[in-house]
Structures are given as structure tokens and as C-alpha cells.
Amino acid sequence: MNVIEIKNLTKKYGKARGISDVSLTVEEGEIFGFIGPNGAGKSTTIRTLLTLIYPTSGSATVFGKDFIKEAPEIKKEIGYLPSEVFYYDNMKVIDLLKYSASFYKKDCSNRINELAERMDLDLNKKIDDLSFGNKKKVGIVQGLLHTPKLIILDEPTSGLDPLMQQTFFELLKEENQKGATILFSSHILSEVQRLCDRVAIIKEGKIIKVEKISTLKESNYKKFRIETKSEINKQIFALDGIKDIEVDDHVIRFLFKGDLNPIMDKIAELDITNLWVEEPDLEEIFMHYYEKEDKDR
Numbered sequence: 001m002n003v004i005e006i007k008n009l010t011k012k013y014g015k016a017r018g019i020s021d022v023s024l025t026v027e028e029g030e031i032f033g034f035i036g037p038n039g040a041g042k043s044t045t046i047r048t049l050l051t052l053i054y055p056t057s058g059s060a061t062v063f064g065k066d067f068i069k070e071a072p073e074i075k076k077e078i079g080y081l082p083s084e085v086f087y088y089d090n091m092k093v094i095d096l097l098k099y100s101a102s103f104y105k106k107d108c109s110n111r112i113n114e115l116a117e118r119m120d121l122d123l124n125k126k127i128d129d130l131s132f133g134n135k136k137k138v139g140i141v142q143g144l145l146h147t148p149k150l151i152i153l154d155e156p157t158s159g160l161d162p163l164m165q166q167t168f169f170e171l172l173k174e175e176n177q178k179g180a181t182i183l184f185s186s187h188i189l190s191e192v193q194r195l196c197d198r199v200a201i202i203k204e205g206k207i208i209k210v211e212k213i214s215t216l217k218e219s220n221y222k223k224f225r226i227e228t229k230s231e232i233n234k235q236i237f238a239l240d241g242i243k244d245i246e247v248d249d250h251v252i253r254f255l256f257k258g259d260l261n262p263i264m265d266k267i268a269e270l271d272i273t274n275l276w277v278e279e280p281d282l283e284e285i286f287m288h289y290y291e292k293e294d295k296d297r
């Protein structure tokens with residue numbers, strides 16, 4: 001079943017572009033990444049889906065229900081962490097979280113304590129006295145305290161230190177194993193790569209690619225780096241599928257896509273001292289898509 005189904009969603013801010021013709025689906029049980037640079041339209045897509053703002057055109061369903069007509073029903077099952085969190089600073093953390101919990105018809109007190117302990121959050125502090133990262137943790141606990149079926153996180157890790165990010169990812173993986181579907185927006189590609197099954201790439205308000213993380217990596221170039229005892233003549237690697245050859249004294253680097261055997265035959269002719277064959281990371285793949293789109297214009 002598709003938990004989220006977005007069809008041709010467009011949001012204009014007056015004449016300014018927000019998002020244009022965005023279509024995507026998130027399946028039940030997935031951790032789905034949504035990546036793109038600042039201003040690409042990630043927050044606009046999420047905020048429109050949650051009816052915090054209204055679309056110019058297009059439609060969507062969440063749990064098979066119409067996102068506008070059945071918004072109150074849908075929201076009971078969603079945990080949302082906005083990219084920026086604002087609170088009544090005078091409140092104590094625990095009071096704010098109890099207030100949030102009062103919107104759901106279940107007792108969330110054990111869950112609040114458990115999450116606060118995991119996230120190392122002091123429930124008795126005033127929100128005013130918290131650092132930016134600790135305020136973010138309040139948002140995370142607030143988003144998860146009712147054990148939602150769908151968790152939507154807009155740039156959740158900004159402000160969290162690396163150890164806390166790790167704990168937070170573990171928490172998300174556990175929620176996912178218990179059945180929660182997760183939509184996770186980020187401009188940090190390495191974290192999307194670590195956590196997500198599939199990813200949508202958004203640029204200037206439009207989806208340019210939806211792909212499995214594993215396929216994105218497989219269908220790409222491999223990076224070769226070869227070190228030899230003697231100088232290398234780059235002509236011997238003038239083969240199909242090789243590009244961006246660079247020779248630096250006894251080191252040759254290139255990108256390769258295709259049948260590996262002819263390359264291995266060439267390498268066997270050399271007196272090598274070291275060899276690296278690496279998958280490009282998501283960052284490099286992503287840049288490749290962005291450059292390709294620009295060239296296609």
C-alpha cells in the first residue's frame with residue numbers, strides 16, 4: 001500500500017515558484033529520502049501535504065485518504081518535525097510535551113520519559129533555557145510521543161551533535177522496524193544514504209529523479225585509482241566506458257562504467273603497487289544529476 005501518494009502538486013507563492021507538478025509515492029514501511037539544495041521545495045511539498053499551506057493545484061492522499069478533506073483524521077497518525085521549531089519559551093519542556101500529548105487519545109507519559117532519556121533531554125528545564133539543539137530534541141520527542149504510523153521529518157538533524165544524530169537515527173530505524181513509514185528531507189546526502197531505501201531528488205521545485213539508493217549507486221561510474229612502479233602512459237586506458245582520465249606521475253585515476261574484464265586485462269599488464277576501485281558516494285551521483293539537468297536545458 002502507498003502511505004503517501006502525491007499527484008501533480010503545484011504551489012505558487014503569488015507569482016513565485018514554490019513547487020511545480022510534484023508527483024511521488026511513499027510505500028508502507030519505507031524510509032524515503034527527499035533531497036535537494038536550499039530553496040528546492042522540500043518544505044513546501046511537506047507543508048502542502050500536511051495542509052499547513054494550500055496547494056495551487058494537484059491532489060494527494062495519505063493512508064488512502066484525501067489530504068484536505070480528511071486532514072484531521074490523517075494528522076492523528078502523523079508525527080511531524082518542522083525544519084524550524086518555535087515554542088512558548090516560558091513553558092517547561094514537560095508541560096509542553098504533556099500539552100502536545102493531550103491531542104491524542106492515548107497515554108503518552110511513559111513514551112515521553114523513554115524518548116527524553118534516549119535523547120538526553122532534561123524535561124524539567126524551561127524551553128527558554130535550552131540550546132538550539134536541545135530545542136530540536138523537544139521537537140523530535142513531540143513528533144514521536146504518540147507512536148505515529150507516518151513520521152515526517154523536515155531537515156531533522158540540524159543542530160544535533162554527531163553522537164545525538166547517531167542516537168536519533170537508531171531511534172528512527174527502531175520505529176521503522178516496528179512498522180512506521182518515514183519521510184525524511186535533507187540536503188545532507190550522506191545521512192540520506194545511511195538511512196533511506198529510496199530517494200526523490202528535487203531541484204527548483206521539480207522532481208528530477210526517484211530511485212532506490214542501491215540502484216543510484218549501481219548504475220553509476222566506478223572510480224579507479226591505480227599506482228604503479230613506473231610511469232603510466234594514459235593511452236593504454238583509451239577504452240570504451242572510461243572517462244576523466246588523470247595521470248599524476250605514477251598514479252592514474254579514471255571513472256569507468258561497463259564490462260570490467262578489458263580493464264582488468266590492461267591492469268594486469270602493469271607493474272602495480274596499489275589499486276582502489278570505489279563506488280561514488282551519493283554526493284557525487286547527485287552532482288552528476290544536477291549537472292546533467294543543467295546541460296539538458
Ligand SMILES: Nc1ncnc2c1ncn2[C@@H]1O[C@H](COP(=O)(O)OP(=O)(O)OP(=O)(O)O)[C@@H](O)[C@H]1O
Pocket residue numbers: 013016017018019036037038039040041042043044045083187
Ligand atoms: N512563504 C513564502 N513566500 C514566498 N516564497 C516562498 C515562501 N516559502 C518558500 N518560498 C519559496 O519557495 C521555494 C521553495 O522553498 P522551500 O522552503 O520549500 O525549499 P526547501 O527545499 O525546503 O529549502 P530549505 O532547505 O532552504 O528549507 C523557494 O524559492 C522559496 O523562496
